[in-house]
Amino acid sequence: MKKLTLQKPQTVAESSSSPQPEKPFTGILKQDMTWLQDRYVRCSDLIYRQFTVGGQRGRQAAVFYIDGMTSSKVVHDNILQPLLIDAEIAKYDAEHEQENYFSFVKQHLLPAGEITTADDLEQGSLAMMNGDVLLLLDGCQQGFIIDAKGFPHRSIGTSQNEMVLRGPQEAFTETLRVNTALIRRRLRTDQLKLEEKTLGRYTQTQVAVVYLDGVANSNIIAELHRRLDNLKNVDSILDSSCIEQYIEDSPFSVFPQIQYTERPDKVAASLLEGRIALVVDGSPEVLLLPLMFVQLLQSPEDYYNRVVSGTFMRWIRYMGVLIATTFPSLYVAITSFHPEMLPLNLFLSISSAREGVPFPAFVEALIMELAFELLREASIRLPGAIGNTIGIVGALVIGDAAVSAHLVAPQMVIVVAITAIGSFTVPSMEASYPIRLLRFPLMLLAATFGLYGVMFGWLIILMHLLHLRSFGFPYLEPLAPLKLNELRDVLVRAPRWQMMIRPQFREPNQQVKADDGGRFWRRRIQPVTQRGDDSRGQ
């Protein structure tokens, strides 16, 4: 495994924007309140309330929170009620003199589950942005950050882009904590680590680096942290795709070097392989890294189905990818440059069908492929039933009309249809884009140089893939470099108990069996004749 070398973070990123200055608490409630009110001037969703803790002779306090981000019920039940009403019962008096007022309130008056201390107003202000409540006490140079998050969020639904027939149907949502909980539910171990960071100057997006301690490669974790630290001062992180574009090795490559998924089971399985997940608040897609090309063609369903079925489906997918990328260019090359390869009957059939078509094979293919891409893009934008209808009607009508008008040959419609079906077999969206894109230059090369051009194009693609890295790992592993023992999860879907002993992303020295003793029960079965059954002899 190639060792990643840690480097010092770039000074350009550090110097490009300075961190916001700290604003310590003055201890005078009015001043601190004024500061916050000035800070949030023209923010109509800021709610604040000043009150007295524990009756007329109590101290002044104030709560600040953002309407819509905070649960009003929590604010009322866990903060205001205890401080306003219940505080009368637990009076701060001579008995508690040894305890300062701040800790007295924390220990005796606030029943909330999660309370942290704010050391300065900036920290408190940031916490409010996350849906927490900031409680200020007169005379105290610290504040309370009380967990009261209650912003609206989507409930857990089914995966829209990674559907399976068999297996879990849950998908991630836009809420960080919900997503981490979905992962935690599947990996109930204290080795599952979640390291949170805040990225983006204006968005202050919470990001969690999730990995299995002792399983994930520490070099990759360190490298990931190094790359993420550079994002603290970028303007915004609105989605996981923003982070992906910043941290991937080759952003101009058509091939993704970081995978994304909506499925918690896929994340759990990836973490067990030693990969790292990046959960981003506000995004239902979780990033998985490092990535190898073959992983883009694997579906969770392969592992939920039987060995033979899983292997068969996998090979169908590989064929689909090959067809989607190469079929149109092969058609153009053979019909234009190498018709002698076709048997006479097939050649005559193709020739007669192309009779009257004014365009060469390449132009035909280009027209049909572009039309199909337009239809595909249009059907995504249109809602529900309309989109489906447009797709079907458009394909049928346009295809039929084009053939009737002798603009394209009927064979071309079949070629395009088979190509499209092949592209639909790709389980991940990020893998389908390069496949769709690469068709076009391959067709152009086929039109120019025939089969030589197709091979030329494929060699360029292969060279690029060989050179590509994902966090230091070769992109084409385990094909190049060839690792025979890891091919059992590439060429076939090996049984679980034969899966690789040491997955490639794990720590190099870790010797852990993926499935230790899962089939040992078979050794304990005794043959019938040895059970002492006497009935057969009688």
Place this chain on the structure above:
Amino acid sequence: MGSSKLISNRELFHIVLMLHQGRIFWMLPYFIVKDNGTSGLLTLAPGFLAGALIIAVCSFWGRRCREQGFVEALPCLLGKPFGKFLALLLILFYMSFVIVCLCSFVEMLRSQLLEETPRIVLLCTLFFLVGWMSWNGLEDMARFAVLCTVVTVLLLVLVVVGNADVFSLEHLLPVEIKNPDLLPQSVFHGIYGYGGLLALFMIYPALNTRKGIKRQLWFSLLLSTIIVLAWLVMSLGVFGQAGVGTAVWLPLELARMVQLGPFLERTEALFSVLWMVIIFMNGSLLIWCASQGMHQLLEQRKNPWIHWGMVLLLLLISILIKNAVQLFQLEQLLSVLYMGLLPVLLLLIAAGTVIYNKRKGESRQ
């Protein structure tokens, strides 16, 4: 120019296979059989011995001079002026191999598949490809070589199986030396066919471990010789001595006779483009060797001007070769030069290594 110490023994095994396979099939059968008939097969033996000698000397040198690249080491072994001169000769030799390899493929393509495509266009595309691949480094090429082996074996199996029904053992007889005067020429060609193995001197320092490497190299040499022999026997068995002695692009003729069921026939186009993979590998490795050698000679690190300048130079020279006849003449000339250079080179390297080690031992004492 690529990374060091990142080639495994297994990858080197595949590289040696590729170095040997690439261009050897296109013209070797014609050269060795046209003048000497079936006995031309025997010229593989001296070729095998030459290959074995290269491996032996390379291992001998590699074990004793671990820290340096080969061109860097030559001045230390043989003195600065003579060492640099010999290094330059070697680099020129690599360059000539590249030209022969790529030009022969382009000639084949033009004559058989793409008659109307200008030669210069094919040359430019091919040189661009190999130049880019060699610029990416040895690590990528080594990984690609492993995948290429699959293609080689697949093609061989395809051709053997596809022509099994027309193969006749009678075509291999009689085994006789028709023209003893022309035998040395065939021997030169046979030995020249193994000339690609000289690239081992440049690749050897990039190995991440030397343990078990000799066994891998011997096995690779043996296997590639068996593959070449299989091709030659197949060619002779199908076409006979007269056919092999007149057909220039023999593997293509063999592929032409293969029919993939009722669906595809005349598959020589498919064959040749698959073969392109091997030619591409061959060319990339040899350009890398030449470029790496030039960088070491000029004491430069990865310099795009040197690398792409060399690729451009090779392209320009290739453009000067107008047809297959000139290419064959060039090959004949190079085979004679190679025969003169190889024993001298190997002897000097072996002697220089011994003297260098002795001096190193004395200076330590």
